[in-house]
Amino acid sequence: MSIPAIEIKGLCVRIGDQQIISNLDLSLEEGQKITLMGRSGSGKSTLLRCLLGFIWPEGGTIRIFGRELTPQSVWQLRAQLAYVAQEPEMGKGKVRTLLEQPFSFRANRNLRDNLHQVPALFERLHLASNLLDKDISHLSGGEKQRVALICALLLKRPILLLDEASSALDPRARDAVIELLRSRADLSVLSISHDQEWLGFSETTFDLGKAQERGAA
Numbered sequence: 665m666s667i668p669a670i671e672i673k674g675l676c677v678r679i680g681d682q683q684i685i686s687n688l689d690l691s692l693e694e695g696q697k698i699t700l701m702g703r704s705g706s707g708k709s710t711l712l713r714c715l716l717g718f719i720w721p722e723g724g725t726i727r728i729f730g731r732e733l734t735p736q737s738v739w740q741l742r743a744q745l746a747y748v749a750q751e752p753e754m755g756k757g758k759v760r761t762l763l764e765q766p767f768s769f770r771a772n773r774n775l776r777d778n779l780h781q782v783p784a785l786f787e788r789l790h791l792a793s794n795l796l797d798k799d800i801s802h803l804s805g806g807e808k809q810r811v812a813l814i815c816a817l818l819l820k821r822p823i824l825l826l827d828e829a830s831s832a833l834d835p836r837a838r839d840a841v842i843e844l845l846r847s848r849a850d851l852s853v854l855s856i857s858h859d860q861e862w863l864g865f866s867e868t869t870f871d872l873g874k875a876q877e878r879g880a881a
């Protein structure tokens with residue numbers, strides 16, 4: 665069996681005096697699509713922030729492709745992850761510039777050819793090509809979410825984390841995103857969603873609220 669893309673064991677997260685996550689086990693196999701659901705406040709976004717190393721758990725382990733996430737490994741392991749937030753903070757400037765920006769960094773320079781995929785990705789996600797010359801701040805919420813997703817996909821990271829990244833999409837755009845992600849058998853996706861249609865996209869749903877109840881029982 666292959667090594668899981670993400671393996672979480674006995675994770676406990678406390679923020680201040682609030683226990684957010686208690687004794688959580690979760691495994692995302694390579695290529696698997698899991699959607700996290702659960703009541704508001706059950707810790708879904710907190711879990712993604714732990715995976716990105718923005719919050720450190722008080723107990724348990726997170727492994728990414730078998731390697732434990734620690735303050736020493738976080739920079740290397742973050743290079744395996746692409747993340748799209750619900751309301752992507754993309755600053756100002758033309759969409760074209762924003763898409764090109766990550767490839768100006770030395771770490772991504774060898775991936776610059778991926779920019780050739782932009783027209784096809786725009787078409788596939790029903791984005792008009794003239795958006796490339798618009799200022800990002802003038803885009804609608806649904807357009808921003810799709811541009812942020814394209815930005816993430818161009819980096820060719822093996823794991824994609826989506827925090828309600830379809831919340832502003834109309835059904836046609838949402839279905840296009842679902843089709844695109846489904847076609848990527850190599851991509852492991854951990855997403856958060858409250859949308860029933862989106863839940864159908866993933867092979868597995870994982871109710872974080874219920875997992876916490878089981879953990880506490």
Ligand SMILES: Nc1ncnc2c1ncn2[C@@H]1O[C@H](COP(=O)(O)OP(=O)(O)OP(=O)(O)O)[C@@H](O)[C@H]1O
Pocket residue numbers: 679680684702703704705706707708709710711
């Ligand atoms: N920086 C922080 N300081 C204090 N409390 C926090 C912080 N971040 C998260 N929390 C608390 O942790 C709990 C879990 O928050 P989180 O955003 O992970 O929930 P969620 O399941 O993603 O919720 P939603 O579905 O509403 O987005 C909440 O009670 C929240 O108030």
